[in-house]
Structures are given as structure tokens and as C-alpha cells.
């Protein structure tokens with residue numbers, strides 16, 4: 608029977624991992640409450656939030672489960688799987704469980720969660736947040752990000768729909784989008800990836816994705832394409848202090 612009731616509460620911030628969930632919720636047309644987590648105040652490390660995500664990171668989500676009791680979810684890929692499994696009964700952005708495409712989507716989702724996100728996240732760290740420029744770290748993670756973009760570029764070159772898997776936009780595309788859209792923050796240009804550039808625009812032309820990317824506040828990562836390195840450096844300086852504070856707190860525990 609189709610599941611219709613939802614009591615979804617999303618805890619998020621304006622980041623590549625956060626917007627995956629709001630983009631998906633908008634694509635599915637589901638109602639949801641939003642609590643904006645202030646990463647610069649390290650709210651994600653407060654005890655009340657750790658009850659929802661013991662890992663102290665956004666995004667996290669709560670819902671009333673099918674048995675009537677609350678359920679908490681963390682890790683963006685896991686949240687996406689939960690949402691499509693329970694609510695995407697018409698397979699708007701997923702494929703039926705057990706089909707060939709279902710497993711292909713799963714592979715790309717894991718690829719994003721285990722590869723693209725962590726590698727580009729480290730490229731961001733060494734390029735923008737580290738208190739000193741360590742060229743080895745910058746090269747290592749920017750090169751790995753480029754390698755992963757080449758993998759995606761090759762997949763999109765073979766696709767007849769312009770999406771990663773089969774004939775439709777899926778959670779695999781949505782999971783990757785925020786990261787690729789933020790490539791310039793990691794110091795990686797999309798100029799050598801024409802298919803990725805087209806795909807970035809294709810995803811954003813979808814009303815659900817367009818609306819969801821601006822939760823909980825406007826998405827500005829695409830504008831970084833037009834900024835100079837000096838402007839990006841000025842922007843990075845504002846975040847460096849809280850990133851370092853959060854790291855120091857994590858190191859003590």
C-alpha cells in the first residue's frame with residue numbers, strides 16, 4: 608500500500624551534503640520541517656543534536672516510522688535511501704528494488720558517499736580551511752577530485768538521457784550535484800568536463816532541485832565560478848576560525 612503520511616523534520620545547513628536532502632524532498636513533493644544548524648557555532652556538536660546524529664554532522668532527519676514511533680536517520684546516502692524506499696512509490700527519482708537500474712543507482716550513490724564527497728571535502732579543507740598551505744595535500748585531493756570527475760564525465764558521455772543511470776534523474780544525480788556545483792571552492796575548474804557542466808545545468812532546471820538547493824538559505828556555490836582566487840580566499844578566511852575550533856574540540860575527545 609502506498610505510504611502517504613509523513614512527519615519529516617530535516618536538520619541541515621547550506622552545504623553539498625545538506626542540500627541533497629532538501630532537493631530530494633522537493634523532487635518528491637513531500638512536506639517537511641527544517642531546522643537550520645549553525646555550523647559556525649558548532650551546534651552539530653551539542654548533546655541534543657548528537658541524540659539525532661551521534662556523528663555530529665549534518666544532514667540528519669527524523670520521521671514517524673511505519674510502526675508509529677520516531678525514527679532518526681543520519682548519513683545523507685542513508686537518508687536518501689530511506690526517503691525513496693518509503694515515499695517514492697511512483698519511482699520518480701528511483702527504480703524498483705531488485706532491478707538492474709536499482710543496483711546501478713546504489714553503486715553511484717556509494718561512489719559519491721565513499722569517494723567524491725570525502726575526497727572533494729579534503730580538497731576543500733586543504734585548499735580553503737587549512738591554516739597553512741600544504742601543497743602535497745592540495746595536489747593529492749584536487750587530483751583525486753579531478754579523477755572522480757573524469758569517471759562521472761565518462762558515464763555521462765555514454766548516457767542517452769543526460770543522467771547518471773537509465774532514463775531519469777535519480778538520487779545518484781542528486782547526491783553528486785552539490786559537490787560538482789561547488790567544484791570551484793575545491794579549486795577545481797569544470798572547463799575540462801563539458802558533460803558535467805551540461806549536467807549541472809540540467810539538474811538545476813528541474814523545479815524540485817532548484818527549490819531544494821536553496822534550503823535552509825540561498826545556494827551560492829555556483830557563483831564561485833566567476834570569482835577570483837583572492838575573493839575566494841577572503842571568503843575562506845571567514846570560516847577558518849570555526850573549522851579550526853571544531854577540529855580542536857574533536858581532537859580532545
Ligand SMILES: N[C@@H](CCC(=O)N[C@@H](CS)C(=O)NCC(=O)O)C(=O)O
Pocket residue numbers: 622623624625646651663664665666681682683684720724853
Ligand atoms: N558522510 C556524511 C558527511 C556529513 C558531513 O561531513 N557534513 C558536514 C557538512 S557537509 C558537517 O556537518 N560539517 C560540520 C563538522 O564537521 O563539524 C554525510 O554524507 O551525511
